[in-house]
Amino acid sequence: MVATLDTYFEVENIIQLPDSVVFNVRLNPYCPIYEGHFPARHIAPGVCQIEMIRKCAEQICGKRLIINYLKQCKFLKLITPDTHSHLKIILNVSPAENIYHVKADIIDNDNELCVNLTAEMTPQTFNEN
Amino acid sequence: MNREEFIEKINKVLAEEFEVEISDIQPDANIKETLQLDSLSLVDMVALIEETFGVTVKGTDIVNIKTFGALYDFLYEKIDKN
Amino acid sequence: MFPLKKGKEIETLIAQREPIVMVDALYDYAENEADTGLTITQENLFCDGQQLTETGLIEHIAQSASVFVGYKAWLAGKPIAMGYIGEVKKFKLNTLPKIGQEIQTKVKLLHEVMGLLLMEAQTFVNGQMIVNCQMKLFLNPA
Numbered sequence: 647m648v649a650t651l652d653t654y655f656e657v658e659n660i661i662q663l664p665d666s667v668v669f670n671v672r673l674n675p676y677c678p679i680y681e682g683h684f685p686a687r688h689i690a691p692g693v694c695q696i697e698m699i700r701k702c703a704e705q706i707c708g709k710r711l712i713i714n715y716l717k718q719c720k721f722l723k724l725i726t727p728d729t730h731s732h733l734k735i736i737l738n739v740s741p742a743e744n745i746y747h748v749k750a751d752i753i754d755n756d757n758e759l760c761v762n763l764t765a766e767m768t769p770q771t772f773n774e775n
Numbered sequence: 776m777n778r779e780e781f782i783e784k785i786n787k788v789l790a791e792e793f794e795v796e797i798s799d800i801q802p803d804a805n806i807k808e809t810l811q812l813d814s815l816s817l818v819d820m821v822a823l824i825e826e827t828f829g830v831t832v833k834g835t836d837i838v839n840i841k842t843f844g845a846l847y848d849f850l851y852e853k854i855d856k857n
Numbered sequence: 858m859f860p861l862k863k864g865k866e867i868e869t870l871i872a873q874r875e876p877i878v879m880v881d882a883l884y885d886y887a888e889n890e891a892d893t894g895l896t897i898t899q900e901n902l903f904c905d906g907q908q909l910t911e912t913g914l915i916e917h918i919a920q921s922a923s924v925f926v927g928y929k930a931w932l933a934g935k936p937i938a939m940g941y942i943g944e945v946k947k948f949k950l951n952t953l954p955k956i957g958q959e960i961q962t963k964v965k966l967l968h969e970v971m972g973l974l975l976m977e978a979q980t981f982v983n984g985q986m987i988v989n990c991q992m993k994l995f996l997n998p999a
Contacts, residue, residue, distance in 0.1 A: 683877050685872075692945075693915050693919075715949055815993055821970045822968045
């Protein structure tokens with residue numbers, strides 16, 4: 647298995663709420679990324695949480711997104727995929743002209759807040775040289 | 776700097792940094808609740824105090840201070856000595 | 858620039874291992890700052906098509922901070938710690954680096970409070986700044 651975003655997590659279901667969208671996801675505890683992060687103790691890399699949020703935002707917006715400005719991303723609780731593989735990603739995406747204002751929380755199955763993110767993303771244009 | 780000026784200054788920088796109303800910062804108010812601090816905020820508090828007032832403080836000094844009033848007392852003594 | 862540590866030697870300074878090692882050179886070290894490098898290859902986990910992603914940059918910066926701390930520990934003969942990102946703040950992206958380019962990062966320690974490090978970082982490609990941010994790293998003894 648190669649460590650990629652596809653082998654890192656999968657979306658189990660999506661729930662549309664009035665003000666937000668909830669993605670129920672499952673981490674793959676066998677993803678090869680954990681061989682390096684860390685050999686002694688498997689911890690979900692914080693940047694992978696940011697990638698999951700981005701992927702979910704892309705699904706809401708229907709386009710590839712680039713993170714131009716990450717105002718703040720707090721990692722309040724470590725995520726150990728061996729014991730806490732089910733996560734809830736709650737997103738709020740507000741479009742404003744060509745920018746998407748993204749706020750997201752990731753909650754684990756102890757109902758504890760693990761990640762809180764505020765960022766500006768814009769549609770990615772390809773083949774920029 | 777007299778104590779009144781000091782309190783005005785510290786309230787202003789705290790309100791800006793932690794994005795709260797200055798009027799919420801009262802001597803009896805709980806710092807953690809008013810500023811919505813979490814485990815990551817202590818270092819921001821220390822950085823802010825050191826950069827604003829030019830004094831050195833330790834996290835272990837600040838972490839147990841509960842109210843703004845207690846913070847004023849602790850810090851003003853340090854600044855007064857400088 | 859001749860590195861202080863490079864390639865596999867970086868693994869003596871950080872707890873991360875393949876496939877997620879995101880620093881391949883330590884160029885300079887001082888009490889409160891360090892300069893690191895990473896040449897971007899196709900095989901890099903965070904490569905998306907022709908570029909390194911924003912999250913790859915953040916992980917590189919976090920590991921640059923860990924390399925700084927690890928080198929400090931190595932000089933003092935102490936064991937290295939596991940570094941976790943506590944917070945990323947004001948991450949401003951100018952451009953994404955491409956495969957084949959080397960990114961060079963300067964990390965500066967601003968404050969350390971009870972095991973939590975507040976750092977600022979700037980990443981360059983060919984002398985042009987592509988990213989700057991603030992980061993909090995917390996250290997757990999490995």
